[in-house]
Amino acid sequence: MVDKLPAPARIRVLPSWLLGRAAAHGRGLVRAALAGDGMPMLHHLVLIAVQEYGPVAQAELARTVAVDPKDMVTILNSLQADGLVTRTPDPRDRRKNAITTTDAGEQRLARQEPLVDAAMDELLAPLDPAERATFLALLTRVVAAGAPTVS
Template sequence: MTSELQRIQSLPTWLVGRVADRGRGMVADAIAAEGLKLMHHAVLAATAEYGPVTQADLGRRLAVDPKDMVGTLNHLQCEGLVLRAPHPSDRRKNVVTVTPAGTAVLSRCGTLAEAANAELLAPLTPDERKQLMTLLTRLHEAEESPA
């Protein structure tokens, strides 16, 4: 007979959540070497991809509360990784751009994150890793598209 705890722990949602938590922790530990937290890394990556971008648009794209975005950008700016300047046509808004130092840190963090993910997936064969990514991508895309 299966206990309630065993039943819960055998659910795909429980297992995926546990693996995701471990993976996030491994990536967080890896990028901490660059002085960044996961949110710093995400904001830096979004700034590099979408920039120059308004601070408000960054918050919307990443679903980050404006107060949290200010704190994150303050950290990144103090580290010299992004610049904020008044928007040319609307001085009430700030435009955020990534600096060359930010681009370099982003590249190093990407390498560190890839290494952490390789460590996470080390128990799987290359074919199993590919299959896992295919299945996870399918689940993720199903979430985004209407049924």
């Protein structure tokens, strides 16, 4: 077996590379935590967005969380089959569906919150509480300065 070479030294010091590696690690931790509860990470994202913005139009939800509308239909079908969301005609425009979390969806998110928190604790374990606060404040500034609002 051939050992994999590390990324070139010049790349390993770039903030974009470091952020990407940290993000990939964080997503992996969250993905594993949610898998233990039987939910794909993207389904969790959609369910959180419905909880926060619902009732919300299906198309608006897809735009908000940057999910292809076809994929959103599949995700919502799954969440609805699990009894976590409902789709009803939007009272403002009957051609659209309004998506809302159910009590079961709210309970599922409440059950998953400590799982995600534990994953984030693991991600940030090398930092003490003051460093975590500073790190999050700095990341928030970087994102606010130019990154997309959702991703």
